[in-house]
Amino acid sequence: MSISMYAAVVRSLDSAPKYELFDTPEPSGTNEVLVDVLAAGLHPRVRSQASGSHYTSTGELPLIPGIDGVGRLPNGQLVYFVAFDTSLGTFAKKAVVDLRRSVPLPEGVDPVLIAAAMNPAMSSWVALRRRVDFQPGQKVLVLGATGNAGQMAVQIGKLLGASQVIGAGRDRDRLNSLSSLGADVIVSLSGDPEVAAKRLGEAASEVDIVIDYLWGKPAEFAMISMLTQRRDRSRALTWIQIGSVAGATAAVPSAALRSANFQVLGCGQGSVPTAGYVAEFPALIHAIADGRLKVNAVPVPLSKVEEVWNTPSYSGQRVVFVPTI
Ligand SMILES: NC(=O)c1ccc[n+]([C@@H]2O[C@H](COP(=O)([O-])OP(=O)(O)OC[C@H]3O[C@@H](n4cnc5c(N)ncnc54)[C@H](OP(=O)(O)O)[C@@H]3O)[C@@H](O)[C@H]2O)c1
Known part of the structure; x- marks a missing residue:
């Protein structure tokens, strides 16, 4: 029975x-x-x-x-x-x-904090450690930085050595609070999407890596704006697709891939083997448990x-x- x-x-x-x-x-x-x-x-x-x-x-x-x-x-x-x-x-x-x-x-760790943080945190931690050759000193844009995963990505970018982290999102209060989590620059995505993308391009055209939780129209507009405002388009820009809260599809112009050193790739279940995720867990757990990630x-x-x-x-x-x- x-x-x-x-x-x-x-x-x-x-x-x-x-x-x-x-x-x-x-x-x-x-x-x-x-x-x-x-x-x-x-x-x-x-x-x-x-x-x-x-x-x-x-x-x-x-x-x-x-x-x-x-x-x-x-x-x-x-x-x-x-x-x-x-x-x-x-x-x-x-x-x-x-x-x-x-x-x-580890002894004494709060189970609620670990259960809350691991999924949103592993999205950017694993992306930066397993999907790209991220180097300390590089610049990172977090597109959709006001959600749980975005807030984590801002902190993880800094923790892993980014020289600049730009956080872009909609909710004004949470956007403002990103500075206390380590964001060097914040960009509002509120209002007309094309105007917001122009603002984003002005602030983020020189980053090395984009951690994208939005996809859809905001990503589409942001790619064009950032690439057209980039000073040296032969310098690598890697766009890591992680979430799709703003749309399941985004049209990537063929010219964007030809006219710039521009790579789009994803990170999630399937693109990184389970063993790769598990290997990253202990270091991530320590960063959460000792309060380096809020x-x-x-x-x-x-x-x-x-x-x-x-x-x-x-x-x-x-x-x-x-x-x-
Ligand atoms: N691939 C992976 O390994 C992995 C792991 C974790 C999460 N994810 C994915 O990442 C995404 C975010 O996860 P999460 O845990 O951060 O979720 P969350 O805490 O619910 O945050 C989602 C945020 O998205 C923002 N948002 C929604 N629609 C938007 C739009 N059209 N434009 C701009 N911002 C928008 C909202 O911010 P505002 O309030 O500012 O609008 C909301 O706070 C989800 O798609 C999730 O499935 C992927």
């Missing part, structure tokens, strides 16, 4: 998960173990998983959402882990962990999952579900 646990369960791709009893998953194979989940973040990727719109979605239902989290192993050790089963995720009292996709956490985490009992799911009031903050409260 299977044992039940409480979990957030999605039974329809167009409605919020409900907190209900569900069969406890069972580990199989030598690398799997059942953990008590202590904290799991509600990242945009989790929402796309639960709505079936992520590129890895299988449409299989019911599903427990949640792609990562902090758990306690049977021996008491705390670990950060990335879920490997797309239908039995981390928004539950218990989850199966593949030990090859987990790393131990995150705005909001802990919420997992029992409130349905209520919180469609609440728009957490912009710029990261909700973390805690199954134990």
